[in-house]
Each structure stands twice: as structure tokens, then as C-alpha cells.
Amino acid sequence: MKKLINSVDTVLAESLAGFTAAHADIVAADPEGRFVRRAAVTPGKVALISGGGSGHEPLHAGFVGRGMLDAACPGQVFTSPTPDQMIAAAEAVESGAGVLFIVKNYEGDVMNFDMAREMLDRPVATVLTNDDVAVETSSYSTGRRGVAGTMIVEKIVGAAAEEGRDLAALQALGERVNGRTRSMGVALTSCTVPAAGKPTFALGEGEMEMGVGIHGEPGRRRVPLASADAIAAEMVEAVLGDLADQASGDALLLINGFGGTPLMELYLMYDAVRRRLNGRGVTVARSVVGSYVTSLDMAGCSVTLSMLDPETVALWDAPVHTAALRWGA
Amino acid sequence: MKKLINSVDTVLAESLAGFTAAHADIVAADPEGRFVRRAAVTPGKVALISGGGSGHEPLHAGFVGRGMLDAACPGQVFTSPTPDQMIAAAEAVESGAGVLFIVKNYEGDVMNFDMAREMLDRPVATVLTNDDVAVETSSYSTGRRGVAGTMIVEKIVGAAAEEGRDLAALQALGERVNGRTRSMGVALTSCTVPAAGKPTFALGEGEMEMGVGIHGEPGRRRVPLASADAIAAEMVEAVLGDLADQASGDALLLINGFGGTPLMELYLMYDAVRRRLNGRGVTVARSVVGSYVTSLDMAGCSVTLSMLDPETVALWDAPVHTAALRWGA
Amino acid sequence: MDAAARARLIRALAGTVIAHADELTGLDQAIGDGDHGLNMKRGFETVLAEADTLAAQPLPAMLAGIGKTLVMRVGGASGPLYGTLFLTLGKTLPEESGMADAAPALEAAVAAVKARGKSDAGQKTMLDVLVPVLEELKAGGEGLPARLAATAHAAAEATVPMRAVRGRASFLGERSVGHMDPGARSSALMVEAVVTWLEEQA
Amino acid sequence: MDAAARARLIRALAGTVIAHADELTGLDQAIGDGDHGLNMKRGFETVLAEADTLAAQPLPAMLAGIGKTLVMRVGGASGPLYGTLFLTLGKTLPEESGMADAAPALEAAVAAVKARGKSDAGQKTMLDVLVPVLEELKAGGEGLPARLAATAHAAAEATVPMRAVRGRASFLGERSVGHMDPGARSSALMVEAVVTWLEEQA
Ligand SMILES: Nc1ncnc2c1ncn2[C@@H]1O[C@H](COP(=O)(O)OP(=O)(O)O)[C@@H](O)[C@H]1O
Ligand SMILES: Nc1ncnc2c1ncn2[C@@H]1O[C@H](COP(=O)(O)OP(=O)(O)O)[C@@H](O)[C@H]1O
Ligand SMILES: [Mg+2]
Ligand SMILES: [Mg+2]
Ligand SMILES: [Mg+2]
Ligand SMILES: [Mg+2]
Structure with a gap:
């Protein structure tokens, strides 16, 4: 394992310390490291809180700031955060209008956010994101994974929260955006979880994992490495087929890199x-190309298509000022 | 070699096509692929043109736009562009106030930009960037390499150009910023040039290349992989020592990733x-953490320190709207 | 049962989980995301650090305390599930409890796990160990402790040919077949630890 | 010299560069950035594609044309340098040129390369082949063609123990020692191609 780290036990804390110091104009850290929050709370606004396992940077802490999240709770690498984190975050940023949790659909995340909601003495609603079409839902009751589309939900709902919409309206909007968003990913290499010290899975020199998840979970099938055009074709057909009407x-x-893929290849995939x-x-009315929802050092990318309407285009275009997405502010 | 590509011969053209399509609100492409330019020319302003070998994305095309470059000339991967490219770019964006070339100090780049300047029938000045302290200058007459600090020069000079300063003033400013900027890099893995098909250099599982260049050129020495703190110490001492007074x-x-390094590790290095x-x-008055001056898929990072004064802070903070850096606009 | 005995129970549980952490992580690398051992170890290391404080309380409060620590420290899917299991055991057991209270308490705890996980036996999860162990416990009779341990290990083995319907392994579909479920394995290990502890009590 | 002979010269130059592209890239991977063969091949493939048009012109114009194509197609350090070499050869040679014109033309071309590269012999570059070849040419005398080729290859070999002062290899300092300079090798190959062509002419 080759990583720029000091010890596997301190990776998360040191990385978070760096993040909050580098973006002190936007975010503030909980001294106990349970969450990252906006430097300043906007009173009367629904508090948007997301979180999940670490290793997907800039998701979610990189999306904390004006026009997007109020707080993010980083779990250990690829492990959902624990309820105390969400509770502490809600107590820090909720200001009367309630809390909206934006949660990627993994059982661990869902259960931990559920426990936090049950323990919190405030109005809380949840939006689950599940945009990954790689694994068919029909036969598995766990449902689809939430992947790169989560960023789009966070941006659009974040802009609407800034407008002062209420909790129910934001939850409905989040569900609508999620319902129109589909993603599919491919991995050319595995990722390596620091604490594990070795690659999560093994891919041969000429192989790729089509439909991979953002934790290096296996996807549809392991196949010979194909051309960018052939990969794009499979992904586009999967996404369009699932969006159907x-x-x-x-x-x-959104062409999203997984952490180990250079921008040159992402733009080529976009093409x-x-x-x-x-x-x-x-x-294609709006485009984003970059590494936003990553999987540590995994090489590969995902393709996300999110259908827009005049309302959601306007919310997408609304000002945002976070570490990872910024415009109009 | 595992890359998201169709064929090694078309990588550059397809990646550029994707880049210009994704950022059509900011940039326009030369139909012959010789340069990327701002979608709209600002008349009367000195035209800032940079360029160099490809494989360092988002540098340089990702820095074309309001507040930064007017055009960028992408060469083949790791190969400087040819004079016809700079000539065509200058003809497209120069509007009477002359052209400033911002050139990383590699003999190939310097000579090709020099030939373009000789062939151009317009006022042209050049700023050479040479911020890499990894290789001592004393004994080699080639001088130092221009690396990640180039982005800082492009941003600050770009903001000054937007204010309407003249060619001589911008050249002097560029030289001043470059003179206060120092960088040093480390590689944990090699990069792989698509056309070569195999890694440029070989690093053992437990090795790193301290002082690596952004083309995978060897640096000071090949040493056993060290902790982030030890790496940071060596880099900081080299940079501070060279900045001296x-x-x-x-x-x-600026903590700059080389393309294959996850953000989590870059923030940890920042810390x-x-x-x-x-x-x-x-x-540390301003911070940037991300992959801006890359080396294809190389894992590793560089540390850049650029000394600021009230004038250059204000120019750094001035609005910028490019594909890779954006604020205030 | 005194505080020393309760502390031995905590050490037995934590000890087996920590000792098998690499194995659990390995199982999770095959069909999950490779962190089950790390998650469980993190939680039980905290439990271990608090062992004396926890053991100073009566058994129900101690179990609830373990549950709370697991909820707050493990994360992932197993944190809320094992947390819920211990919390519910603690809530259900009477202050002065004997072996007869074990079955109803475990019944409530397993039901709570099912509710939390929206899951049931047959889906290649920890429930494929917890449910048969509960049945065996309810059956009672001769040599119960040894039978509980045997049931637990056999049930964990029996997850190998299953196709996952819950948990991350479900994303694998057919490819989840042929591997033991990590949570089933950790459950079996904990059952065995409790049984060994029980036998040492006697 | 007719157009066919000139076309053979172009094919000889382009042919040797393209045939040795991988070798040149390999040398550049050792002490540069691994693109010298790719750069040179890209340039000479264009030269080859334009061979008939180029060869239709008198020798000086043809050489200048090759130079222009190399400047516009090769990129890197070698593009402007070889481009300047051929451009200057073309500019310096008289319309009706014979062997006697070769030395002054090469002298001017090598001087132009030095000026463009701010470099000189002894720095582990193509000049370490071009300069000795020029000296040999100026010396003239018996068996000149064969001596030129031998000088070129020996000079390229002689770059192996040198420490680079110019070009990317200079970043390597001491570590540049022990490798042949890629540009020295491509120069030697081109000198040999010209010599072979010359001998075939005779
Ligand atoms: N819905 C569920 N119901 C019961 N058990 C589950 C459920 N989801 C996961 N599990 C159990 O949790 C184990 C995985 O735990 P762990 O690896 O720690 O969490 P995560 O899957 O979030 O990484 C699985 O092996 C399985 O036994
Ligand atoms: N300043 C210089 N003067 C003379 N020759 C040089 C100079 N710089 C580089 N070269 C030659 O160019 C060769 C490298 O060419 P190439 O690899 O195509 O360009 P780059 O170094 O830009 O990648 C070197 O091997 C050397 O012979
Ligand atoms: Mg996990
Ligand atoms: Mg080069
Ligand atoms: Mg797991
Ligand atoms: Mg080279």
C-alpha cells in the first residue's frame, strides 16, 4: 500500500484537520471530529445534513457551505457514521426549521441515520439516494446504492433550502431529483482501504469491473478492458434504459472520477x-466533469444523468460556495 | 496500461473535444485543435497565452477564462506545443495590446515559444516559470523546471491583465510572482504515457521518488517510502531553504495532486x-488543495509556497471563471 | 453473578471479536466492503476499555451499556444491529435474571434486530445465526450450552451456499454464493464466547 | 541530383527515424520524459507523407521544407532544434550545390542549433554528434562518407559517460551518467542515413 499517510489510525483525523484548516472561510470543525459544519449558521433555514463513510472525498464535507449542506458527518473509511455524530451535527446547525438528512442507500447508513432520527428531539426527514443502476433491484430487497447522483441531490435541495422552503417541500424535491437521476460506474483498478492495507479486490491487467460501487463493491460483471466508446455505450444504455420514459x-x-483517474481521461469519457x-x-444542458464522489484511489469513473426541468435547472445554477463546488458566490 | 481511451492516437483530440464541449460557456476550440481560447475576447486587454505538453490537466486549458488565460496551446502528451499553435492562438485572441506568453521552463517549451515569438508580427513578451526547487540550479545550466507554481503566476497575472495593465507591467509582475514561488514534488508511482504504453519509471513497492518532476522526471533521490510528516518535512525545508529571506x-x-492521488491524502499532506x-x-493566508498541475496518473503530490503581498493577495482574490478555478464570478 | 463474572463476560466477548478481526475483515472483503472486522474491533476495544465501569452495573444495565457503545462506535450495518441486540437484551432482562429469562430476552432482541434491519433469516446475514440459536435456546433441555455453540457454528457455515438478499453482499447477486457471511461469523463467535463463559460459571 | 534521388534521401532519413522510434523513446525514458522517438516519428511521418511534393523542389528548398515540417510537427526540444538544423541547411546551401558546399552549410546549421538551444558540445545532447561530424566533414579527405558514419556512432556512444548539462537529462545530475543521449542517437542515425544515401548515389 502506497499512501501519503502517517498511520492508518490517524488518516481520517489528519485529513479532516487539513480540510477544515484549508477551508476555514467556509467550514468549522467539531472539536471531537464528529462533523464538519458551515462556519456560520443561517437561522430559520432547514438544516441539511449528510454523511457517510469517508474515502469518497470531496463528498460530503466538500459540499458543506452556502447553497449546499449545513453539516456533514464523516464515518471511518467506507463505514457509515454513528448516530452520535448526526445528533451532534443537528444540535449544532438546526435552528428551528428542522433537519433534512440526505443519506446514500446503504443499510449501514440508513440504520445509523434512522437511529439518530429516533434519538433526536427535533423534526427530521430523510431523503435516500439510490441512483446506481448497476445492480438490478428486482431480485434484491436492499435496493440500489446511492452514488455520484447524491451530489446533484445535495446541490439542488441545498439551493432550495437557501430559498427558505420547508422540510416537507425539500424532502419531496430531494425525492423527485433522486427519482430522475441514474448512474453507473466502471473500475479499472481496485481501491485500497488504509486499515486493510491491500486492494479490496483484484483485477487482472486486462480486466475491468463494470457496474462497480463506490466502495469497490463488485458490479454487474468482470469483463476484458474495453475502449472508452464501448464502456460509454454500455453505461449510457444502462442509464437511459433505466430512466425509460x-x-x-x-x-x-456528470462524469465522475473515482480518485485515481486523471482529468484527461474523464474529459475523453465525457466526449x-x-x-x-x-x-x-x-x-446535455449542464455538465460536470471531475472527481467528486470517489472511492479512495480507485481508477475508473461513473456516468450520471439527471433529468432537469426549469425549476431544477435554476436551483442547479443558484449560487454555491463550498470547498468542491463554487459559483455565483 | 489501463486507461479510459479509444486509441493512443486520438487521446488528445477526444479529450480536448470533451473539455471544450463541457465548458462551452467559457471556452471555444480552434477547429484544428491548435489551441483553446476564451469564448469571448476582451478587446484592448493584453492576451495571456500559455501552453505546454498535455497530461497536466487541468493546466493549461482549465485555466482559460475570465481572470486568467486568454488561450492555451496543448502539445502532445508531455511534449511542448509547436510554434504554429502559439501563432494561431495569438492571432485569435490578441487585440492590440500585445501577447504575454507564460511558459514553464523546459527547453522544448522555451524554444517553441521563442520560435513563435520570432515569427509573430505582434508585441510579445514572455514570463518563464521555474519554481521547482528539487534540482539544484548551480551546476546545471538548463535551470529549474516550471511546475505547480505556474498556476499561481497565471492566476495573479491574469487578474492584473483584466485590470488593463500593459504588457511590460504584466511581464514584470509575472516575474515577481515566479520569483517568490517555490515547489517540490514527490511521486509514489510512475505515470504512464499513453503512446509509450508502460510506466515511465519503475518504483519498488516500498520506494518513492523525492523531487520528481511533472513528467515523471527523476528528482533528488529514490528513497524508501516515508510517512506524510517526513515527506512534508523534507519538502518544507527545501522550499523554505530556497526562499531564504x-x-x-x-x-x-498549494498542495497539488499529480493525478492519481485521492483528495483525502492531499488534505492530510496539507495538514x-x-x-x-x-x-x-x-x-498561510491562502490555501489551495487539489489536482491542478498533474502528471497523468502519477500518484504523489507537490508542495508550493508563494509569498504574497497586499497587491498579489488582492489579485489572487479577484474574480476568476475558468473550468478549474472559479470564484467571485 | 458478581462484577468479576460480568467483567469476564465482557472480556470473553471482546476478546473473541478482536482476536478474529482479520478473519472477519477477510470475509467482508470477499462479499462486502472489507471492514466488518475493523468495525467490530473498534467497538469492542471501547467496550473493553470501559469493562470495569460496565461490569460494575447489574447485568441488564451492563448489556444496554455495551449496546450503546456499539451503536456509537461500530458504525456500518453491524453497529446499529449489534447495538440494538444488546440494548434490547438489556431492556428486556429483569434486574434479577436467571437462565429462564434468557430465551424471552433473546427473542425480543432478535425481533428488534429484524425490525432495525428490515430483514429475516434466510437472507445471508447475522440473523441466520441468531434465529437458529434462539430456536435452540427456546427448545432448552440437556447440554444446552454445547448445543448452542454447535448450532451457531453450523448456522454460520450454512450461510456459505446462500445468496445474499440483505446487506452489501446482496449487490453481488449470484456472486455472493460460496462465501460465509461476515456477520454470521461474528455472531457465531460471540455465541461461543457466551457459552464458554457460561460453562466456566457453572 | 534529380527528384527521385531527393525523394530517396527523404525516405532514408524518415525510414531510419521511424524504424528506431521505440529505441529512441526507450533512451528518453531512461534520462528524459520518454517521448523522443514518438516526437521524431510524428514529424518524419508528416515529412514522408509530403515526400513527393518536397522532393519536387530543389535541394535547399526541400531541406528548408523538411525543417519547417519538423518545427511544426515534432514539438519538444528536438522539434525546434532539428527544425532549425534543416531550415538553416536549406537557407545556406546554394541552389546548385555540390559536396564542397556541405561543410559551410552544416557549419551554419550547427551554429544555429547552438544558438537556438543555448548549448554546445560536451553537454550530452545532439550537438555531441553534430559537432564532431562537422569537424570530420571539414577535414575532408579519403573515405569521408564512411568516416562520417563512424564518427557519428562513436560520438553518440561517447555521450554515455557524460553528465548532462542541457536538456531534460540535466535534471538528473549524476544519474544522467551511463545512458546514451536520445538526441545524440537520432543524430547519428540520420548521419548514417545520409551517408548510405550518398554512397548509393555514387
Ligand atoms: N439488513 C440487515 N439485517 C441483518 N444483518 C445485516 C443487515 N445488513 C447487514 N447485515 C450484517 O452486517 C454484516 C456487515 O457488517 P459491516 O461490514 O460491519 O457493515 P457494512 O456492511 O456497513 O460495511 C453483514 O455480514 C450482515 O451479517
Ligand atoms: N538545449 C539543447 N541543445 C541541444 N540539444 C538539446 C537541447 N535540449 C535537448 N536537446 C536534445 O533533445 C533531445 C530530447 O528531445 P525530445 O525528447 O524530443 O524533447 P523533450 O526533451 O522536450 O522531450 C535530447 O536528447 C537532446 O539531444
Ligand atoms: Mg462498511
Ligand atoms: Mg517531451
Ligand atoms: Mg462491511
Ligand atoms: Mg523527451
């Missing part, structure tokens, strides 16, 4: 995906 | 560097 009109296209989308009734 | 007061600290800077008379 919704796949028409304006969309946000391949766009070419594949040509003539399919989908107009 | 200048290392006092406000500074911009390690800041701790090491404590009590050394340098105040």
Missing part, C-alpha cells in the same frame, strides 16, 4: 458519452 | 505541511 429533454451529465447520447432525445 | 509573512500554500510551517515566520 423520463429520458427526454434537458439533462445534467464518448456525449457522442453516444446524440440523437437519443436527451439534451 | 523571502520566507516571511503571508503565503499561499502535515501546515504543522511543519508552524513557528517558521510564514502565515
Whole structure:
């Protein structure tokens, strides 16, 4: 394992310390490291709190700030945070209008956020994101994983929260955005969890994992490494097929790197995906290319398509000032 | 070699096509692929043009836009662009106030930009960046390499150009910023040039290359992999030692990933560097953490310290709207 | 049962989990995300550090205390599930409890785990050990402790050919077949620890 | 010299560079950035594609044309340097040139390369081949072509123990010792190609 670290036990704390120091104009840290919050609370606004296992940076702490999250709770690497973290975060940033949890659909995350909600003496609603089409839902009751589309939900709901919408409206909006968002990923290499010290899975020199999850969970199938165009074709067809009738009109296209993939390849994939989308009734109205929802040092990327309407385009375009996404502010 | 590509011959063209399509609100492409330019020219302003070999994305095309570059000329991977590219770019964006070339100090880049300047029938000045302290200058006449500090020069000079300063003033400013900027890098893995198909150099499982260049050029020495704190210590001492008397007061600290390093490790390095800077008379007034001047898929990072004064802080803070850096706009 | 005995129970539970952490992580690398051993170890190390304080309380309060620590320290899916298991055991057991109270308490605890996990036996999870162990406990009779341990290990083994319907392994579909569920294994280890402790009590 | 002969010269130059591209890249991987063969191949493939148009012109114009193509296609350090070399050869040679014009033309071209590269012989670059070859050419006399080729290859070999002062290899300091300079090797290959072509002419 080759990593820029001091010891596996201190990775998370040191990385968080660096993050909060580098972005002290935007965020503040809980002294006990349970959460990262906005430097300043906006009174009367619904508090948006997300979180999950670490190792997906900049998700979620990188999305704390004006126009997006109020707080993020980082768990250990790839391990959901514990209820005390969400409780402490809610107590720090909730100001009367209630708390909206944005949770990626993994049983660990769902259960820990559920326990926090049960223990909290404040109004709490939850939006679950489950945009990953790689694994069919039909036969498994766990449901789909929440992956890169989570960032889009956090941005759009974040902008709406800034407008002063209430908890129920934000929850409904989050569910609507999630319902129109689909992703699929591919890995060219495994990631290595620091504490494990070795790659989570083994891919041969000529292999890739199609449909991989953001924790290096296996996907649809392990297949020979294919060209960018062939990968784009499989991903686009999976995403469009799953969106079905919704796949028409304006969309946000996100090409998301997993942490070990250079920007040059992400832009090349963006080009391949766009070419594949040509003539399919989908107009790429907004684009994001970069590593936003990562899987430690895994090489590979995901393709996310989120269908937009005039309201959600406007919310996407609204000012945002976070460590990882910033415009108009 | 595992990359998201179609063929080694088309990597650059397809990646550029993706880049310009994804950022069509900011940039426009030359149909022949010789340069990337701002979507709209600002008349009367000195035209800032940079460029260099590709494989360092987002440098340079990701820094084209309001408040930074007017055009960027991408060469083949790790190969400087050719003079026709700079000539075509200058003809597209120069509007009477002359052209400032910002060139990383590699003989190939310097000579190609020099030939372009000789062939151009317009006022042209050049700023050479050479912030890499890894290799001592004394005994080699090539001089130091331009690395991550180039981004800082481009940002600050870009903001000054936007204010309408003239060519000579911008050249002087660029040289001043470069003269106060120092960097040093470390690689944990090699990069792989697509056309070569195999890693540029070989590092053993327990080794790192201290002082590596952004093309995978060897650095000071190949040593056993060390802790983040030990790496930070060596880099900080090299940078501070070289800044010598200048290392006092406000500074911009840039922790730059080389393309294959996750953000989590970059923030951890930021923390390690800041701790090491404590009590050394340098105040970290501005911070940037991310992968901005990369080396394809190389794992590793560089540390850049750029000393600021009230004028350069204000220019750093001035609005910028490019694909890779954006604020205030 | 005195504080020393209760402390031995804590050490037995924590000891087996910590000693098998690498094995549990290995199982989770095969069909999950490779952290089950790390998660459980983190939780039980905290439990161990608080062993004397916890053992100073009566058994129900001690079990609830263990549950609370697990909830707050383990994370992942197993944190809320094992946390809920111990919390419910603690809440259900009467202050002065004997072996007869064990079955109803475990019944309530297993039901709470099912509710928390929206899951049941047959889905390749810890419940595939907890449910058969509960049945065996309810059956009672001769040589119960040894039978409980045997049931637990056999039940963990029996998760190998199962296809996961719950937990991360469910993302694998068919590919989850052929591996033991990490949570089933940790449950079996804890059952065995309790049984050994019980036998040493006698 | 007719157009066919000139086209053969172009094919000889381009052919040797393209055939040795991997070797040149390999040398550049050892002490540079691993692209010398790729750069040179890209340039000479374009030269080759334009071979007939180029060869239709008189020798000086053809050489200048090759130089221009190399400047615009090779990139890196070698593009401007070899481009300048050929451009200057083209500019210096008289329209009707014979062997006697070769030395002054190469002298001017090598001087232009030095000026462009701010470099000189002894720094572990292509100049360590070009300069000795120029000296040999100026010396003239018996068996000149064969002596030129031998000098070129010996000079390239002689860069192995040198410590680089110019080019990317200079970043390596002491570690540049023990490797042949890629540009020295490509120069030697081109000198050999010209010599072979010359001998075939005779
Ligand atoms: N819904 C559920 N019901 C019961 N047990 C579950 C459920 N989900 C997961 N588990 C158990 O949790 C174990 C995984 O725990 P762990 O690896 O610590 O958490 P995570 O899956 O979040 O990484 C699985 O092996 C399984 O036994
Ligand atoms: N300043 C210089 N003067 C003469 N030759 C040089 C100089 N710099 C580099 N070279 C030659 O160029 C060769 C490298 O060319 P190439 O790899 O194509 O370009 P780059 O170094 O830009 O990648 C070196 O091997 C050396 O012979
Ligand atoms: Mg986990
Ligand atoms: Mg090069
Ligand atoms: Mg797990
Ligand atoms: Mg080279």
C-alpha cells in the first residue's frame, strides 16, 4: 500500500484537520471530529445534513457551505457514521426549521441515520439516494446504492433550502431529483482501504469491473478492458434504459472520477458519452466533469444523468460556495 | 496500461473535444485543435497565452477564462506545443495590446515559444516559470523546471491583465510572482504515457521518488517510502531553504495532486505541511488543495509556497471563471 | 453473578471479536466492503476499555451499556444491529435474571434486530445465526450450552451456499454464493464466547 | 541530383527515424520524459507523407521544407532544434550545390542549433554528434562518407559517460551518467542515413 499517510489510525483525523484548516472561510470543525459544519449558521433555514463513510472525498464535507449542506458527518473509511455524530451535527446547525438528512442507500447508513432520527428531539426527514443502476433491484430487497447522483441531490435541495422552503417541500424535491437521476460506474483498478492495507479486490491487467460501487463493491460483471466508446455505450444504455420514459429533454451529465483517474481521461469519457447520447432525445444542458464522489484511489469513473426541468435547472445554477463546488458566490 | 481511451492516437483530440464541449460557456476550440481560447475576447486587454505538453490537466486549458488565460496551446502528451499553435492562438485572441506568453521552463517549451515569438508580427513578451526547487540550479545550466507554481503566476497575472495593465507591467509582475514561488514534488508511482504504453519509471513497492518532476522526471533521490510528516518535512525545508529571506509573512500554500492521488491524502499532506510551517515566520493566508498541475496518473503530490503581498493577495482574490478555478464570478 | 463474572463476560466477548478481526475483515472483503472486522474491533476495544465501569452495573444495565457503545462506535450495518441486540437484551432482562429469562430476552432482541434491519433469516446475514440459536435456546433441555455453540457454528457455515438478499453482499447477486457471511461469523463467535463463559460459571 | 534521388534521401532519413522510434523513446525514458522517438516519428511521418511534393523542389528548398515540417510537427526540444538544423541547411546551401558546399552549410546549421538551444558540445545532447561530424566533414579527405558514419556512432556512444548539462537529462545530475543521449542517437542515425544515401548515389 502506497499512501501519503502517517498511520492508518490517524488518516481520517489528519485529513479532516487539513480540510477544515484549508477551508476555514467556509467550514468549522467539531472539536471531537464528529462533523464538519458551515462556519456560520443561517437561522430559520432547514438544516441539511449528510454523511457517510469517508474515502469518497470531496463528498460530503466538500459540499458543506452556502447553497449546499449545513453539516456533514464523516464515518471511518467506507463505514457509515454513528448516530452520535448526526445528533451532534443537528444540535449544532438546526435552528428551528428542522433537519433534512440526505443519506446514500446503504443499510449501514440508513440504520445509523434512522437511529439518530429516533434519538433526536427535533423534526427530521430523510431523503435516500439510490441512483446506481448497476445492480438490478428486482431480485434484491436492499435496493440500489446511492452514488455520484447524491451530489446533484445535495446541490439542488441545498439551493432550495437557501430559498427558505420547508422540510416537507425539500424532502419531496430531494425525492423527485433522486427519482430522475441514474448512474453507473466502471473500475479499472481496485481501491485500497488504509486499515486493510491491500486492494479490496483484484483485477487482472486486462480486466475491468463494470457496474462497480463506490466502495469497490463488485458490479454487474468482470469483463476484458474495453475502449472508452464501448464502456460509454454500455453505461449510457444502462442509464437511459433505466430512466425509460423520463429520458427526454434537458439533462445534467456528470462524469465522475473515482480518485485515481486523471482529468484527461474523464474529459475523453465525457466526449464518448456525449457522442453516444446524440440523437437519443436527451439534451446535455449542464455538465460536470471531475472527481467528486470517489472511492479512495480507485481508477475508473461513473456516468450520471439527471433529468432537469426549469425549476431544477435554476436551483442547479443558484449560487454555491463550498470547498468542491463554487459559483455565483 | 489501463486507461479510459479509444486509441493512443486520438487521446488528445477526444479529450480536448470533451473539455471544450463541457465548458462551452467559457471556452471555444480552434477547429484544428491548435489551441483553446476564451469564448469571448476582451478587446484592448493584453492576451495571456500559455501552453505546454498535455497530461497536466487541468493546466493549461482549465485555466482559460475570465481572470486568467486568454488561450492555451496543448502539445502532445508531455511534449511542448509547436510554434504554429502559439501563432494561431495569438492571432485569435490578441487585440492590440500585445501577447504575454507564460511558459514553464523546459527547453522544448522555451524554444517553441521563442520560435513563435520570432515569427509573430505582434508585441510579445514572455514570463518563464521555474519554481521547482528539487534540482539544484548551480551546476546545471538548463535551470529549474516550471511546475505547480505556474498556476499561481497565471492566476495573479491574469487578474492584473483584466485590470488593463500593459504588457511590460504584466511581464514584470509575472516575474515577481515566479520569483517568490517555490515547489517540490514527490511521486509514489510512475505515470504512464499513453503512446509509450508502460510506466515511465519503475518504483519498488516500498520506494518513492523525492523531487520528481511533472513528467515523471527523476528528482533528488529514490528513497524508501516515508510517512506524510517526513515527506512534508523534507519538502518544507527545501522550499523554505530556497526562499531564504523571502520566507516571511503571508503565503499561499498549494498542495497539488499529480493525478492519481485521492483528495483525502492531499488534505492530510496539507495538514502535515501546515504543522511543519508552524513557528517558521510564514502565515498561510491562502490555501489551495487539489489536482491542478498533474502528471497523468502519477500518484504523489507537490508542495508550493508563494509569498504574497497586499497587491498579489488582492489579485489572487479577484474574480476568476475558468473550468478549474472559479470564484467571485 | 458478581462484577468479576460480568467483567469476564465482557472480556470473553471482546476478546473473541478482536482476536478474529482479520478473519472477519477477510470475509467482508470477499462479499462486502472489507471492514466488518475493523468495525467490530473498534467497538469492542471501547467496550473493553470501559469493562470495569460496565461490569460494575447489574447485568441488564451492563448489556444496554455495551449496546450503546456499539451503536456509537461500530458504525456500518453491524453497529446499529449489534447495538440494538444488546440494548434490547438489556431492556428486556429483569434486574434479577436467571437462565429462564434468557430465551424471552433473546427473542425480543432478535425481533428488534429484524425490525432495525428490515430483514429475516434466510437472507445471508447475522440473523441466520441468531434465529437458529434462539430456536435452540427456546427448545432448552440437556447440554444446552454445547448445543448452542454447535448450532451457531453450523448456522454460520450454512450461510456459505446462500445468496445474499440483505446487506452489501446482496449487490453481488449470484456472486455472493460460496462465501460465509461476515456477520454470521461474528455472531457465531460471540455465541461461543457466551457459552464458554457460561460453562466456566457453572 | 534529380527528384527521385531527393525523394530517396527523404525516405532514408524518415525510414531510419521511424524504424528506431521505440529505441529512441526507450533512451528518453531512461534520462528524459520518454517521448523522443514518438516526437521524431510524428514529424518524419508528416515529412514522408509530403515526400513527393518536397522532393519536387530543389535541394535547399526541400531541406528548408523538411525543417519547417519538423518545427511544426515534432514539438519538444528536438522539434525546434532539428527544425532549425534543416531550415538553416536549406537557407545556406546554394541552389546548385555540390559536396564542397556541405561543410559551410552544416557549419551554419550547427551554429544555429547552438544558438537556438543555448548549448554546445560536451553537454550530452545532439550537438555531441553534430559537432564532431562537422569537424570530420571539414577535414575532408579519403573515405569521408564512411568516416562520417563512424564518427557519428562513436560520438553518440561517447555521450554515455557524460553528465548532462542541457536538456531534460540535466535534471538528473549524476544519474544522467551511463545512458546514451536520445538526441545524440537520432543524430547519428540520420548521419548514417545520409551517408548510405550518398554512397548509393555514387
Ligand atoms: N439488513 C440487515 N439485517 C441483518 N444483518 C445485516 C443487515 N445488513 C447487514 N447485515 C450484517 O452486517 C454484516 C456487515 O457488517 P459491516 O461490514 O460491519 O457493515 P457494512 O456492511 O456497513 O460495511 C453483514 O455480514 C450482515 O451479517
Ligand atoms: N538545449 C539543447 N541543445 C541541444 N540539444 C538539446 C537541447 N535540449 C535537448 N536537446 C536534445 O533533445 C533531445 C530530447 O528531445 P525530445 O525528447 O524530443 O524533447 P523533450 O526533451 O522536450 O522531450 C535530447 O536528447 C537532446 O539531444
Ligand atoms: Mg462498511
Ligand atoms: Mg517531451
Ligand atoms: Mg462491511
Ligand atoms: Mg523527451
